[in-house]
Amino acid sequence: MKCILMHKHIPVAGLELDDVSSFIQKIGTVYAPEHLPVGVVYKNDIVDRRALNDWWTERSIPASRSGAREALEKLGLANTRMLLVRCYGLSLSDQYWIRPAGTELQWEDINFFQNDFSDDVGDVLFGADRDANHLDFSSPDNTSDGNLKKRWKIIDGKRYLVKGGSNPFRQQPFNEVIATGIMERLGIAHVPYRLIWNDGAPYSVCEDFVDANTELISAWRILGVRKKNNSKSLYQHFVDCCNVLGIHGAVPFLDRMITLDYILANEDRHFNNFGALRNAETLEWIGMAPVYDSGSSLGYDKVPAQLRSEKDVVCKPFKNHHAGQLKLVTSFDWLDLSRLSDVGELITEVLSDENAADYIDQRRIMAIRDSVQRRIRNLAEFAQSFRSQGELTTADDVKENIAADYGSKMTL
Numbered sequence: 001m002k003c004i005l006m007h008k009h010i011p012v013a014g015l016e017l018d019d020v021s022s023f024i025q026k027i028g029t030v031y032a033p034e035h036l037p038v039g040v041v042y043k044n045d046i047v048d049r050r051a052l053n054d055w056w057t058e059r060s061i062p063a064s065r066s067g068a069r070e071a072l073e074k075l076g077l078a079n080t081r082m083l084l085v086r087c088y089g090l091s092l093s094d095q096y097w098i099r100p101a102g103t104e105l106q107w108e109d110i111n112f113f114q115n116d117f118s119d120d121v122g123d124v125l126f127g128a129d130r131d132a133n134h135l136d137f138s139s140p141d142n143t144s145d146g147n148l149k150k151r152w153k154i155i156d157g158k159r160y161l162v163k164g165g166s167n168p169f170r171q172q173p174f175n176e177v178i179a180t181g182i183m184e185r186l187g188i189a190h191v192p193y194r195l196i197w198n199d200g201a202p203y204s205v206c207e208d209f210v211d212a213n214t215e216l217i218s219a220w221r222i223l224g225v226r227k228k229n230n231s232k233s234l235y236q237h238f239v240d241c242c243n244v245l246g247i248h249g250a251v252p253f254l255d256r257m258i259t260l261d262y263i264l265a266n267e268d269r270h271f272n273n274f275g276a277l278r279n280a281e282t283l284e285w286i287g288m289a290p291v292y293d294s295g296s297s298l299g300y301d302k303v304p305a306q307l308r309s310e311k312d313v314v315c316k317p318f319k320n321h322h323a324g325q326l327k328l329v330t331s332f333d334w335l336d337l338s339r340l341s342d343v344g345e346l347i348t349e350v351l352s353d354e355n356a357a358d359y360i361d362q363r364r365i366m367a368i369r370d371s372v373q374r375r376i377r378n379l380a381e382f383a384q385s386f387r388s389q390g391e392l393t394t395a396d397d398v399k400e401n402i403a404a405d406y407g408s409k410m411t412l
Helices: 049-058 068-075 081-086 120-125 172-186 219-223 234-245 250-264 304-309 322-326 343-351 362-384
Strands: 002-007 010-017 024-030 096-100 150-155 158-163 194-198 201-207 214-218 275-279 285-288
Touching: 010 096, 024 049, 049 081, 068 120, 120 150, 158 172, 172 194, 172 201, 172 250, 172 343, 214 219, 219 234, 219 275, 234 250, 250 285, 250 322, 250 362, 304 362, 343 362
Parallel strands: none
Antiparallel strands: 002 010, 002 096, 010 024, 150 158, 158 201, 194 201, 214 275, 275 285
């Protein structure tokens, strides 16, 4: 398939996709190299095809997504990349898409920010039985990342992401609501989440924070703008990449995100779970994106004894353990922990939802509440004796930022 990679209205490069695998086989004329995806190198009039294929693959639903294998069987597709072509690669996170050769398609006519989209793919991903021969593939669900069950819905004209939780506790949607309450109290810029129920299962809902003029660039893409020196810490490398691109406010943002993740015992803040916003046409950086996707926290897959011991708590994106990552914070001047005096009541209220008893009992609620309150006390002591960063080393740096595979981790 021959097509043109478009960035909203701007032709970026000619592409040739393999009809079977949907990989980019060939890159033709490059029309606007400055509009190539962040992290894709263009040197000596040549685009790094492997890097562009990596970016293209990142747009597809992960094969490890809950329900993805069953959905592919229903849809009669060999891999999730084939879904990209069916919706022109359109997303609700950025403005990239592909225009098939010989067509006059316009972004205004097909983008999902301004036009309706089909629920068919989302229905199949959520387990609905649909006739594969009569499906409308025009959906941003074809380009949503992450391993948890999720889908996009239009509600009262706005775009919302609906996301489930993993067995056995289905706790991630509740955690998103708790994280929202904590960030509201601490004044951390964030995407607010609320809880809904469908067929007896909990889901989190949040409004799209990207619009028709802006786009989210993941931290993973930002990391690729320059090669990392092995002697440099992962944290410093990311900050340097932000400085190279002209993204302002990265350090204060990281101070807040790292602190939040310590309070939540977040285990899955990989480099696709935060990022920066920019204008899709001018390429002007707006700043770091509000904090989102904090659900894999609060011992989401652990029993109460594990919650109390905290022996198995790991973290991302910079260090493997929260104690080491917390030392990367440059300032706690913004932090007022007295605003979290009612955090126990917040946690109890959210997790005591009348529909939640099948997943979360009182013993578990108490263990989560006690764990968070203990971490807040530890944080208060740490902040009180805080000294600014010393030398940033590579010790305990995360080697692989891989999203949690919920299908294989869940044990009781």
